[in-house]
Amino acid sequence: xxxxxxxxxxxxxxxxxxxxxxxxxxxxxxxxxxxxxxxxxxxxxxxxxxxxxxxxxxxxxxxxxxxxxxxxxxxxxxxxxxxxxx
Amino acid sequence: xxxxxxxxxxxxxxxxxxxxxxxxxxxxxxxxxxxxxxxxxxxxxxxxxxxxxxxxxxxxxxxxxxxxxxxxxxxxxxxxxxxxxxxxxxxxxxxxxxxxxxxxxxxxxxxxxxxxxxxxxxxxxxxxxxxxxxxxxxxxxxxxxxxxxxxxxxxxxxxxxxxxxxxxxxxxxxxxxxxxxxxxxxxxxxxxxxxxxxxxxxxxxxxxxxxxxxxxxxxxxxxxxxxxxxxxxxxxxxxxxxxxxxxxxxxxxxxxxxxxxxxxxxxxxxxxxxxxxxxxxxxxxxxxxxxxxxxxxxxxxxxxxxxxxxxxxxxxxxxxxxxxxxxxxxxxxxxxxxxxxxxxxxxxxxxxxxxxxxxxxxxxxxxxxxxxxxxxxxxxxxxxxxxxxxxxxxxxxxxxxxxxxxxxxxxxxxxxxxxxxxxxxxxxxxxxxxxxxxxxxxxxxxxxxxxxxxxxxxxxxxxxxxxxxxxxxxxxxxxxxxxxxxxxxxxxxxx
Ligand code: SF4
Ligand code: SF4
Ligand code: SF4
Numbered sequence: 393x394x395x396x397x398x399x400x401x402x403x404x405x406x407x408x409x410x411x412x413x414x415x416x417x418x419x420x421x422x423x424x425x426x427x428x429x430x431x432x433x434x435x436x437x438x439x440x441x442x443x444x445x446x447x448x449x450x451x452x453x454x455x456x457x458x459x460x461x462x463x464x465x466x467x468x469x470x471x472x473x474x475x476x477x478x
Numbered sequence: 479x480x481x482x483x484x485x486x487x488x489x490x491x492x493x494x495x496x497x498x499x500x501x502x503x504x505x506x507x508x509x510x511x512x513x514x515x516x517x518x519x520x521x522x523x524x525x526x527x528x529x530x531x532x533x534x535x536x537x538x539x540x541x542x543x544x545x546x547x548x549x550x551x552x553x554x555x556x557x558x559x560x561x562x563x564x565x566x567x568x569x570x571x572x573x574x575x576x577x578x579x580x581x582x583x584x585x586x587x588x589x590x591x592x593x594x595x596x597x598x599x600x601x602x603x604x605x606x607x608x609x610x611x612x613x614x615x616x617x618x619x620x621x622x623x624x625x626x627x628x629x630x631x632x633x634x635x636x637x638x639x640x641x642x643x644x645x646x647x648x649x650x651x652x653x654x655x656x657x658x659x660x661x662x663x664x665x666x667x668x669x670x671x672x673x674x675x676x677x678x679x680x681x682x683x684x685x686x687x688x689x690x691x692x693x694x695x696x697x698x699x700x701x702x703x704x705x706x707x708x709x710x711x712x713x714x715x716x717x718x719x720x721x722x723x724x725x726x727x728x729x730x731x732x733x734x735x736x737x738x739x740x741x742x743x744x745x746x747x748x749x750x751x752x753x754x755x756x757x758x759x760x761x762x763x764x765x766x767x768x769x770x771x772x773x774x775x776x777x778x779x780x781x782x783x784x785x786x787x788x789x790x791x792x793x794x795x796x797x798x799x800x801x802x803x804x805x806x807x808x809x810x811x812x813x814x815x816x817x818x819x820x821x822x823x824x825x826x827x828x829x830x831x832x833x834x835x836x837x838x839x840x841x842x843x844x845x846x847x848x849x850x851x852x853x854x855x856x857x858x859x860x861x862x863x864x865x866x867x868x869x870x871x872x873x874x875x876x877x878x879x880x881x882x883x884x885x886x887x888x889x890x891x892x893x894x895x896x897x898x899x900x901x902x903x904x905x906x907x908x909x910x911x912x913x914x915x916x917x918x919x920x921x922x923x924x925x926x927x928x929x930x931x932x933x934x935x936x937x938x939x940x941x942x943x944x945x946x947x948x949x950x951x952x953x954x955x956x957x958x959x960x961x962x963x964x965x966x967x968x969x970x971x972x973x
Contacts, residue, residue: 404541406541410667439668474744
């Protein structure tokens, strides 16, 4: 059980201090989650803390690669609109 | 802690050009003890910003809310121009940078933390930075700009660090409007959305404001003017924050270029025009001290307002520096005391023109806006073509008052004002919309003709003169010549 940070991450630091398992660290080119440490916040919080504060859609995914914050879910910008801009 | 001599702002007797102008206009409503605290603060005092320097340190990257005018790939839109990313520093690096700048720029009085995210969403980094600065440079004032969400919980820590200025961005008091501006906040370990999110944010902001003013901390409120969203409501915001003790209100224009990738940018929410912004500032001014000279500077800005010396203080350059803190502090004290003394000198009345003598013709003297190209020192001293911003003054039979700044790249109000093909000159002219004249040190023939064609009188006869006097003189001359009676043709465009 572990979440993963992917290339969309903008290195904003919001998630790092919130992780109850100290699983997140700053790295290049983007932050990483140590899969051995991540508990998906189970037992600590109802929601995964990193994914609950991350401002970037699709930056954090679950073990199956599904984004916890899918397109359009954080900014309210309709995904079609973003797609149209390229 | 005060190392400079407080000056007697607003106590100049009579009505010199400058006491009728920006300084008195902005400061005169303030109680004396506050005037004393802000006289050398470049962000709070229009007069100070010509003489004293400030810097922002970008130690706070994280944020705990989302604003529709922000794209977190870039800096916080709260206080910064989006589109440029500040290099995030560790607290130790930030302290070192502050000491390096304070050594090189002895006019520096203020260090602020304004992001690139929210300083109070990064409390450890923010407070570690403040502690370091207070240790080596206790004379430097500290301030912080915040969205307010976690303000109440940090009040005691803020007071402990002797931070006497806090800026809160308050865009609304109404949760319905709030839900249009903020898609979510992170609160109690959950992401909260919609009106519930706005309610939490508004409550925290208002409590934070009350707690700060109770403790005697100076609070400035920033508001982003978003046409059709909160513009009609901001007068109420102004009234309420004043009643709760905020000492200054800074209404800033929304910046929403599509290329910044913000919600508002992509959804084509328009920005206010310079005139709409000024009208709202004027409407709020009846209740509140308004701030007119804000440049929405970057989260890592360094130097006097309007200049950016950040490039001189990159990490590799400051790494190698060594400092004698005592000696540098003494030099700052000396330099700042002499600036204060200079500012405090009674203004010499240069009787270029007496507006009073023209007052009997007041009917023919409607108030007009004039733009000034200046790179500092309160003097008309910049070449028209070099100006990236203009200071705008209103001249009328009652005198001259500073009303704001216009950045030549800022006020592109959608496609009809600045389409792709528009060149720099045309953009500058559209930034000057509503102005009847522009004063500068020099100007070329091409821009001269283009300005005239747009109904804006170019003037370089007052080069190197003090701004308010130059504006008054040009206004009087235009009145004499009967040039003020007719308003410029609406929508006058560059032929
Ligand atoms: S899901 Fe929870 S435990 Fe895992 S990295 Fe995110 S914050 Fe840490
Ligand atoms: S909050 Fe999101 S964008 Fe920010 S560092 Fe963490 S994963 Fe990256
Ligand atoms: S508070 Fe600042 S950083 Fe946070 S979302 Fe708003 S504008 Fe962006």
